[in-house]
Amino acid sequence: MGAAQMLAEARRCLGMAGRPNRITREYASRHGDEFLDASWCDMAITFWARHSGNAAAVLPGGDRAYTVWHAQDFQKVGRWHVGTTAEVNRAKPGDIVFFDWGASNSVGAIDHVGIVEKALGGGRVQTIEANTANACKRRVRASDVIAGYGRPAYGGGNWTEDMVKKLPQLAKGATGEHVQSVQALLLARSHPEIKMTGKFDDATEKAVKAVQKWGGIPSDGVVGQKTWPVLLRVN
Known part of the structure; x- marks a missing residue:
């Protein structure tokens, strides 16, 4: 398990469009039919994490469909990076990137989420995002709309042990x-x-x-x- 496996799962979903789809159906099977036709950007992150063996690293608070709670999960475990240009330039493939279309860095204002596929420099990243125009697509995003990103502890290390202490x-x-x-x-x-x-x-x-x-x-x-x-x- 690791960032490469997480990205491989995301790439398999490129081109998926419309809902309900296999991502929303799987999430709804665990959490209720109201998720069948709900916004599915974070359900996709959950799907990719679970199918790539990265659930513990990517979902420190468990399954997520609500982006604000997911970002807060990363804050709680000390793995949150604010969306300034300098921090975005340090983003790595596999980071979970959260967006605020109102161009703030406020976690409470987050609207959308994706996964970093490539850091491009200049405060920009190439991403894979679900529920963008109701489809799964590659996008290029800049720091002005990036509220921040969470860095999963791919590969484990002492992350679980350190988290449990808190x-x-x-x-x-x-x-x-x-x-x-x-x-x-x-x-x-x-x-x-x-x-x-x-x-x-x-x-x-x-x-x-x-x-x-x-x-x-x-x-x-x-x-x-x-x-x-x-x-x-x-x-």
């Missing part, structure tokens, strides 16, 4: 965005019964125990230092 212990009754991250990871690990409510309920606890059993760790239903790496593991 994550809280969660158990039944907990609430908040970290619980939502757990639920997203459970959905990505084939637990379609889970809803992203942000509430650590009975269903979430049951699914956590199943994942713990699968991962060969104590099945206590508590998400802590031993369970986070199992949730983030790529098969």
Whole structure:
């Protein structure tokens, strides 16, 4: 797994147009039929990541269809680069690049996402983007519309270990965005019964125990230092 595999998956989708399509259908099969005809730029990133074995690196918060949350995921793990010309010139193939058509660097204003295929210099990158004119195409983008980019930890390294140190212990009754991250990871690990409510309920606890059993760790239903790496593991 790595940037090359991620880009290979993206290139296979060049020319895809219209929706629903295989990307939106696969996402909807896990998250609900409302995604069949939704904007699919970030669903495509999710699709390419999962099909290339890069889910843990590219999707630190689990499956994403909403670009703002995806960018925030990269911020939380310390792998976010703001979209200035100088930073865009440091972009690498495989980086996940986020756009704001209002020409700000505000994460909350992000409208669109793609993957960097090539850095061109002069604050420009060549990208592959889905849902651009409702198709998957190559584009050339400049720093004025790039809000920033996330750099996936392709190849692993100590990324999971470092990230886990920053994550809280969660158990039944907990609430908040970290619980939502757990639920997203459970959905990505084939637990379609889970809803992203942000509430650590009975269903979430049951699914956590199943994942713990699968991962060969104590099945206590508590998400802590031993369970986070199992949730983030790529098969």
